[in-house]
Amino acid sequence: MSTRRLRLDLGYDGTDFRGWAAQPGLRTVQGEIEAALAMASREEMTTTVAGRTDAGVHARHQVCHVDLSDEAWVRLTPRGGESSQVATASSIVRRLNKILSGRYGERARGRDLPAARGTCDVRIYEAAVVDPSFDARFSALGRSYAYRVSDRPEPLGRWDRLWVEDPLDEAAMNEAGAALLGEHDFLGFCRPREGATTIRTLRTLRAERDSEGTLIFSVEADAFCHSMVRSLVGALLLVGSGARDTDYPAQILSARSRADAAPIAPAHGLTxxxxxxxxxxxxxxxxxxxRARRDTCCGGNG
Known part of the structure; x- marks a missing residue:
């Protein structure tokens, strides 16, 4: 049976999701997308994602792929309209978003929660048929995250940033973070998976304030181990608050021990x-x- 590989670009508010990965009885991003695909195509299918985010973590731009059978493709092709790959992919985006918003609205009404018509906490931005050599997880060169912290809290930002009461010293945090750049064993900043390496190449780790004064940690690497971004930020926050010296993160790195692992920052500040x-x-x-380097580890879940 021949298939077509479909790339989906999407984003989501992770507040009410138990992470990306499908779990029985729990609402997850993967579960919602695969349910929408099944409703639209009348066929069960499995997605592969660039990076499995944890519960409460958001995504401004996530990527996954799915293989569609010929039968599923025919069912998804617009009736009486253009049947090109581009037209069908565009139709898939509209149908999936309609299903996702419908499911979201039904869930909200069942819990007596407000939900504006047509809105949802996960949105498909784009779909495209790609060569079978594309793998959303393993073809990626890198992932970039942002962790937002507000030491001047404002209510509209409560879902996607950590509130702290005391001011933070970004200069001290950037000095501490610079020592972690490059390829290292980040065991002290990871929750390792059995048989998986914790060696990563950290390309960017810096803290800067935006025009509103929100402190944004920009973190980029080839891939991330479980909870790695939140652990990096957790260590830097202790430096920024003055609770630890600037060499604290470097000490964790050199120790390569879970016994003295870095603290993990809350999930909701991470995107x-x-x-x-x-x-x-x-x-x-x-x-x-x-695959040769990391055949069992996660593609990056912060």
Missing amino acids: LEGVDYPDPSQWGVRAQQA
Whole structure:
């Protein structure tokens, strides 16, 4: 049976999700998307994601792929309209978002919660048929996250940023973070999975304030171990508050021990901002390289 590989670009508010990965009896992003795909195509299918986010973590730009059978593709093709791959992909986006918003509205009404018509906490931005060599997880070159912290809290930002009462010293945090850049064993900043490496290449770790004064930690790496971003931020927050010296994160790194692991910052301040991919001609090569290095570890879940 032949298939078509479909890439989906999406975003979500992780507040009411128990993470990305499907779990029986729990509401997850993967579960919602796969349920919508099944309703639209009348066929069960499984998605592969660039990075599995934890419960409460958001995504401004996430990527996943799914393989559609010929039968499912025919069912998703617009009736009486254009049947090109581009037209069908565009139709899939509209149908999935309609189903997702309908499910969201039904859930909200069942809990006596407000839900504006047509809105949802997960949204498909774009769909495209891609070469089978594309793998949302293993073809990625890197992932970028942002962790938002407000030491001047305002109510509209309560869902996607951590509130702290005392001012933070971003200069001290940036000095501490600079020592962690490069390829290292980040065991002290990870919850390791059995058989998986904790060696990562950290490309960016810096804290800057936006125009509203919100402190944003920008974190970028080839991939991330479980809770790695939140652990990096947790260690830097102790430095920024003055509770630890600037060499504290470097000490955790050099110790390579779970006994003295970094504290983990709360999930709701973290957002997956984007996933980078090479030129399409390099998708397969990159996927082979990533699998060879990290065949059981997560693709990056912050």
